[in-house]
Amino acid sequence: MTGAVAADQLRSIIERIERLEEEKAALAEDIKQVYAEAKANGYDVKTLRRVVRLRKMDSHDRSEQEALLELYLEALGMAADKAMPVI
């Protein structure tokens, strides 16, 4: 691997990554747009995000997290309030 060859290869790697990251950033921008549009239609963005997250998470994980939270709250003498969602 001579210096010149390595430099070309390095440049290629960096540029491929930067290209892909640009595309990724563009998609992130699109997603923001969808949320903004939803907000304009009266939806609550924070809750929408929670919905998306919940759909991604399986119910097993949810139950585990919730059980642990209840354990801590009980130890603190705080009633496990019904209005305490995992996400």
Add this chain to the structure above:
Amino acid sequence: MTGAVAADQLRSIIERIERLEEEKAALAEDIKQVYAEAKANGYDVKTLRRVVRLRKMDSHDRSEQEALLELYLEALGMAADKAMPVI
């Protein structure tokens, strides 16, 4: 307000702010330490953070958030899973 006087005043303002922000950053660091120590003692940091947040939030807010989430989930035909805490 001559230039020189204003410059002195500006410098003073900036420096006061930077000083306060340093102190604030130090406290943030302390908090991180406490969490790290708790983790070393076997606590789940993520859940601890949720507990702190819940204690800060009044139950009115919690209920509102939870009601909205359930509304969305029902609209999507997703059962309101018990294991879905607000935070």
Add this chain to the structure above:
Amino acid sequence: MTGAVAADQLRSIIERIERLEEEKAALAEDIKQVYAEAKANGYDVKTLRRVVRLRKMDSHDRSEQEALLELYLEALGMAADKAMPVI
């Protein structure tokens, strides 16, 4: 938006977001592949990541110094007058 949520509209929003996030995840996967390939060619992945990060920062804060001077002038309520030693 109280009462009934327009289920179809909500579902459409959620699905658009999920679709975009899938595409984004695919790109993230591609990026990982490039790094993995680079690693196979003997590059140090951590260093490559730092290079990418620095290049991004670098393109952001080009000519930061001059910007800062102008900001001082603005903060002093002065037009940017070149012949004036401010700070």
Add this chain to the structure above:
Amino acid sequence: MTGAVAADQLRSIIERIERLEEEKAALAEDIKQVYAEAKANGYDVKTLRRVVRLRKMDSHDRSEQEALLELYLEALGMAADKAMPVI
């Protein structure tokens, strides 16, 4: 840590965190006061914030360029040899 949580220890952790967060919030309040006072003296708050931010960034990425060059050399798997045009 399954089963019973040491309630006293847990409570101690939570309270330490809450105490530190109170102090942090107090500092945030102080900072706001300084900005408010500056504003009363005719300064533009937004610009002041930008000054503070730029000064922070600036102190971070001093000599970023040189760091980047060294990183390229590392990425190429070369010792930092001054007499070598890399990229």
Add this chain to the structure above:
DNA sequence: CTGCCATTTTACCGGC
């Protein structure tokens, strides 16, 4: 498995 880094989410603050 642990720590770090990046991303993502939340909260804040000033302006309108």
Add this chain to the structure above:
DNA sequence: GCCGGTAAAATGGCAG
């Protein structure tokens, strides 16, 4: 009082 954008916090992911 909302909205936009900016900073802080939190979560997740990846490498070692």
